[in-house]
Amino acid sequence: MPSAVSQPQLPALPVTFRPNRTRAVLLTVGTAMFVVVSAVGFLLEGLGPGERITFVFTGALFFGVLLLLSRPKVVADEGGVTVVNLTTKRRLAWAEILKVNLRPGDAWVFLDLSDGTSLPALGIQPGVAKEKAIRDARALRDLVEAHGTHEN
Numbered sequence: 001m002p003s004a005v006s007q008p009q010l011p012a013l014p015v016t017f018r019p020n021r022t023r024a025v026l027l028t029v030g031t032a033m034f035v036v037v038s039a040v041g042f043l044l045e046g047l048g049p050g051e052r053i054t055f056v057f058t059g060a061l062f063f064g065v066l067l068l069l070s071r072p073k074v075v076a077d078e079g080g081v082t083v084v085n086l087t088t089k090r091r092l093a094w095a096e097i098l099k100v101n102l103r104p105g106d107a108w109v110f111l112d113l114s115d116g117t118s119l120p121a122l123g124i125q126p127g128v129a130k131e132k133a134i135r136d137a138r139a140l141r142d143l144v145e146a147h148g149t150h151e152n
Contacts, residue, residue, distance in 0.1 A: 014077035030066030072122035
């Protein structure tokens with residue numbers, strides 16, 4: 001006798017999806033770069049105050065870029081989904097999301113939207129942790145199917 005198809009276990013809301021390993025690496029490297037570049041600026045003899053400040057500023061600039069790269073996340077709650085990418089943040093109602101895509105070779109998840117566009121969601125990316133990204137994409141897909149109303 002075939003068993004009944006069980007509903008997927010949905011994550012408790014709110015839930016945040018983000019590439020934690022990538023984020024940890026970026027923030028660690030950014031901190032190390034800031035410390036090393038600043039230390040070099042203070043340890044080099046013969047530099048004036050302006051040149052030392054330039055070293056610190058350069059280290060801070062490197063850290064800022066890596067901090068920006070570590071920003072992406074996808075937050076799902078009862079009201080919908082918030083997609084935070086490098087420089088943008090977009091709030092979507094559940095009904096606006098038609099499909100969650102993570103195809104082989106994709107660098108991150110894409111959300112097909114009811115307005116006919118596609119939104120990249122950089123918070124789920126298979127780069128360093130492929131299996132986690134696949135699990136996260138499936139969980140987001142299951143949430144969209146459970147909460148969305150796709151009446152067009």
